[in-house]
Amino acid sequence: MILGDGSVQRESHYEILSVKEGASYEEIRSGYRSAILNSHPDKAHKTSDSSAAADDKFLRVQKAWEILSDSRSRVAYDNELRASRRQQNASVSGDIDLTDVGVVVVEERGGDDVVVELCYDCRCGDCFSVDSSDLERMGYKLSRDRDYVWFEDDEGASRSAASVVVPCGSCSLRVRLSIETGLKVPFAGMPNV
Template structure:
């Protein structure tokens, strides 16, 4: 879900791996786990200077999420802003993975949906993986979505040219049919 000032387009709850209705203790536990998994000292490199930019950004992102959600006042303000954005986020259509055109480029699965303006909405397997969703091959012509939570969720996608957006609904029981050779995709 694309929301509030963070470059990855994830909510602070998603960054910490916590549910939005999590208690303070649950948030704290999620934060500790996330910060340990992204801490520069725990990574392969031994000093902060050697940590690549992506790892450092992830670590700082976890810290920022905790800074907001760990404080009851800022969490309430954040939750209110989140709710406001959800109500304001107009989408031209609601689609599912089945509605997307699939193209396999190396080990990345790219998915497209044509906009009214003629351009495309797009998302790929690496972007989905970054949000906690994983695509896997069922057989030679089908790809399925693996989710950590069985509840449906959605991603808001923007068109490449115009201002229209769509809601891409994600369900754990979804399959994508493709004519491409999936032997390269794992």
Template sequence: MLLKGDNSVRKTHYDVLAVNQDASYAEIRASYKAAILSSHPDKLLKVSEFQDKFLDVQKAWEVLSDSKARSNYDRELRASAPEVDVVADEVRLEEMSVETDNDLEELSYQCRCGDRYSVTSEELREMGFLLSKNGGVTSVEYTTADVAVSACVLLPCGSCSLRIKLVIDLQC
């Protein structure tokens, strides 16, 4: 994994030692030995070119060889990794089932895991959308002055990690 920082991309300690994040201590040690030999300034004619690489290898070994330091480093990596939304499907408002309980309407769509994606009329209202029933057809109006043709909302499944993109065509 590469980390972005200060308008540059830098390698992780795992990248420097060319090992996976789930590598064992023995794998890390073997990779460290090979990397340190190939970048050691005393063995190379062009010292200045490889000095940075040598220092990176040393730092990577320092962190990854200590179980506590590695655990902290892994936690920092997870925290700095960008979150990726996996969108399982794109669903239009008309495709969702509508159930009414008193004044609250719940729109839902079946996930492939068997559970459902759902959103209530109250949640949509908090996002700036108003549901209205016109002859049995549910439509949405945008509550602010900004006029848009359509909008999208990501809805998580109740059980699994999948999400759908709910496409809402707005009434003008």
């Protein structure tokens, strides 16, 4: 189970445009121009997966520019960003990463298609858990081979660190799972593929 709005920490509009939060309008415009050129769908390879990812990235760049180029919407966004950070920092009982969790196969869909669940013990006796299908819907792919699991982004490349707030199944505690792309963790429990 994943919490709703505000529980998933994604790239900020500033990070999407590769500018600092205190950037001037000109710096934001320059960042937008660079990002839009690099993410334009016409520049993507012609596979359906990369095309969809390129379209998504292009739309995120457009949205970031729409918000940050207007002074009123930027002030509102900055306020929301600060409030979200305060809430996230105040509402978790701990920080974990892939090296801290147990990995369990919860569903085999045939072939290489397997849903795995990441579990971390809670002090109440239950556990904090999230499965790979939930993470994938949020844009975080949990990849695996016979021996390891690791996070990839949708484009298959690294991006800046992000996190997901995961609730306990029984009590009110939550932990922040750090999404670090490329960090490979041994996994002995995968079925033979």
